[in-house]
Amino acid sequence: MNPIPKAPAIRSENPAVEVSWFCDLCNGDYEYLGVPDGSLRSSFEHCSDIIRLADELGYQNILLPSSYQTGQDTLTFAAAASQFTKQISLLTAIRCGEIHPPMLARTLSTLDHMLKGRLNINIISSDLPGTQRDSKTRYEISKEVIQILQQGWTRDQIKFQGKHYQFDLPSDPVKSYQQNGGPLLYFGGISPDARTLCAEFCDVFLMWPETEERLADTMKDLSVRAASFGRTIDFGLRIHLIVRDTEKEARDAAKQLLSKIDIERANDIKHRALDSNSAGVLRQDDLRKSADPDLFIEPMVWSGIGLARSGCGSAIVGTPEQVYEKIQRYIQMGIRAFIFSGYPLIEESKLFAKSVLPKLQTINFAEAQNRKPNGIPVTPLTTGERK
Incomplete structure (x- = not known):
């Protein structure tokens, strides 16, 4: 294997993930x-x-995505899940501009209190269903929404004058359960505007699978951008898994996953997603063109999933030992958060939790970064003075 790329400056130097x-x-x-x-x-x-199941198996966090497809509304489902989950945090996707920002802040405050601090937020800047805006406008809106949320969580008053939103409102209705800045913000996007937005305002930059060299280049660029704002951020990787007892079994499982694929139908399914033509997806599609005949873009990283899925298009494929070793390489590169999945989701979550997860040193970011309080915080929805 090639040497492991050097880690950039990151917020969480602790190698726990x-x-x-x-x-x-x-x-x-x-x-x-x-x-x-x-x-x-x-x-x-x-x-x-x-x-x-993810809660029971000991995963620290779970991504709740957002898309205009048949399924569950993200915030509605998160509210319901707050009542039957115990320790897992909910990484709840928010499409900026979809909800009036002060009311979005109020919704997230309610949810953060229901979860007692187990809320993380995945900021999304893609188009709203049935509409199309240029990239510059979308990121302008996202930047303003984030600033409004953060003012509401950390100040006595929301005083905001932007291009798209202008508000002067008390912040009591939107105070978060989490302290020291409110819920952590996770963000992914490969364009220059996206990178700058994350570097200035967000906490974790999420990447889709690429070669280690390309991931390292992206991380270095984001780290430099964050430093220009006097900040450091953490890095996360969204990637699928295929874990089996032997390498042959893992590769066979990858082939089986594609064994009934109809490319035309798969392409139709892929393009239902609102991000199917995003820079990140197109970049993964381009990378797959340089894969080997078995669709591996580098050892243990198989790009076949991107044939029928938008977004994250590759998987780590191998034995528990191989998968663990690949994750360790990512950790040495400076990656501190992983969002895994596999097909079907329930079965693959069990396989990984049994064979690899116990070997990893894990951490909850919100707890480690003093966002999630040890006791009940004083907020307008807990023990704060009722006005």
């Missing part, structure tokens, strides 16, 4: 890619089973 799973709220769980199975539809029951 936050390990997350993925909950299929958006019609994307399969046994065979591109072949819909009614038993794996994104019903409330199926999505609840996924998140309950």
Whole structure:
């Protein structure tokens, strides 16, 4: 293998990592890619089973995605899940501009209190369903929404004068349960505007699978951008898993996943997603062109999933030992958060939790960064003076 790329400046020097799973709220769980199975539809029951199991298995966090597809509304589902989960944090996707920002802040405050600090936020800047804005405008809106949220969580008054939003409002209705800045913000986007937005305002930059060299280049660029704002950030990787007892079994499972694929139908399914033409997806599609005949872009990273799925398009494929070693390489590169998934989601979460997860030194970012309080914080929704 090639030498491990050098880690850039990061916020969390502790090598412990936050390990997350993925909950299929958006019609994307399969046994065979591109072949819909009614038993794996994104019903409330199926999505609840996924998140309950991840909670029981010890994952620290779970991504609740957002998309205009058959499935579950992100915030509605998160509110319900707050009542039947115990320790897992909910990484809740928010599409900026979808909800009036002060009311979004109020919704997130309610949810953060319901979860008693187990809320993380995935900031999304893609188009709203049925609309199309230029990239510059989308990131302007996202930047303003983030600033409004952060003012509400950390100041006595929301006083904001931007290009798209102007507000002068008291912040009591939106105070978060979490302290020292409110819920952590996770963000992914490969364009220059996206990178600058994350560097200035967010806490974790999420990447999709690429070669180690390309990931390292992205991380170095983001680290330099963050430093220009006097900040450091952490880095996360969203990637699928195929873990089996032997390498042959793992590779066979990858082939089986594609064994019933109809490329035309798979392409249609892929382009239902709102991000299917984003710079990040197109970049992964381009990278797959340089893969070997078995679709590996580098040892143990298989790009076949991107044939039938938008977003994250590759998986770590191998034995428990190989998968663990690959994760350790990523950790040495400076990656401190992982959002894993596999097909089907329930079965693969069990395999990874049994064979690899116990070997990893794990951490909860919100606790480590003093966002999640040890006791009940004083807020307008807890013990603060009622005005």
